[in-house]
Amino acid sequence: MVLPARNEATTVAANVTAARACRFARRVLVVDDGSTDATAEQAALAGAEVLCRSPGGSKALAMAAGVAASDAEAILFVDADCTGLTGAHLDAVCQPFIEGNAAMSIGFFDYGPRWNWVVLRCPPLSGERIVPRWVFEAVPVHKLDGYTIEVRLNEVVCEARLATTVRTMAGVQHRTKRAKAGQREGLRQTWEMYRALVSLLVPVGDIRWRTYGFYLRGLTIEGPAPATALRSSIARP
Ligand SMILES: Nc1nc2c(ncn2[C@@H]2O[C@H](COP(=O)(O)OP(=O)(O)OP(=O)(O)O)[C@@H](O)[C@H]2O)c(=O)[nH]1
Ligand SMILES: [Mg+2]
Numbered sequence: 001m002v003l004p005a006r007n008e009a010t011t012v013a014a015n016v017t018a019a020r021a022c023r024f025a026r027r028v029l030v031v032d033d034g035s036t037d038a039t040a041e042q043a044a045l046a047g048a049e050v051l052c053r054s055p056g057g058s059k060a061l062a063m064a065a066g067v068a069a070s071d072a073e074a075i076l077f078v079d080a081d082c083t084g085l086t087g088a089h090l091d092a093v094c095q096p097f098i099e100g101n102a103a104m105s106i107g108f109f110d111y112g113p114r115w116n117w118v119v120l121r122c123p124p125l126s127g128e129r130i131v132p133r134w135v136f137e138a139v140p141v142h143k144l145d146g147y148t149i150e151v152r153l154n155e156v157v158c159e160a161r162l163a164t165t166v167r168t169m170a171g172v173q174h175r176t177k178r179a180k181a182g183q184r185e186g187l188r189q190t191w192e193m194y195r196a197l198v199s200l201l202v203p204v205g206d207i208r209w210r211t212y213g214f215y216l217r218g219l220t221i222e223g224p225a226p227a228t229a230l231r232s233s234i235a236r237p
Pocket of ligand 1: 003004005006007008031032033057058059062078079080081127147174175176177190193
């Protein structure tokens with residue numbers, strides 16, 4: 001399991017605890033580059049292995065470093081700024097993957113009944129997802145660019161015509177950039193993130209959007225992941 005984290009001292013420990021409680025987690029690896037707060041210390045105290053890299057990276061590069069440091073055949077990525085996340089949520093996200101029903105299984109934040117329906121049917125940008133290692137490694141190095149990594153992972157899965165499952169993680173949200181950096185700086189960072197995502201539309205052909213037809217055909221929307229464990233038929237590995 002890989003958690004990219006930069007300046008997430010407020011939430012990283014809770015997310016490491018959730019990650020460690022996931023029944024499918026073998027290792028919990030936090031990749032920190034350039035945090036100026038106590039992210040690394042908090043992560044280690046909560047029981048994660050912490051990989052400290054030099055500043056100047058990006059979310060995508062941190063994820064790549066986490067994958068490189070692991071020998072797992074499948075990687076569960078979890079953002080370190082989630083709130084309300086539990087091991088049971090992560091178990092439920094992993095379940096369709098473990099059962100062989102999906103090549104990529106994704107957990108979505110809980111936006112409430114009206115919006116969840118819409119969000120679950122949009123191309124997923126959520127960081128909480130399990131993929132086979134080869135899917136991550138299939139993203140060319142020059143495309144490991146910050147916040148666009150989720151779109152790149154979607155693209156690999158779509159191109160290979162593989163199945164995806166998505167589900168809402170009940171009660172899970174995250175600290176927004178505005179909560180972390182203040183209104184003005186947070187809005188600037190959010191703008192930069194969306195600018196990077198929209199710029200994927202140009203030049204035409206960088207992302208083969210028509211593959212989303214295959215995504216939707218291979219998509220299964222699962223019931224919400226509960227915050228506490230339900231009885232499951234999956235044996236603990
Ligand atoms: N190591 C590392 N982690 C990063 C970097 N940038 C973002 N992250 C982490 O990646 C995760 C998601 O980043 P966020 O900035 O919250 O992005 P987001 O959730 O897509 O966007 P918001 O909706 O604005 O919160 C968080 O755990 C961040 O700490 C980075 O440069 N290095
Ligand atoms: Mg976030």
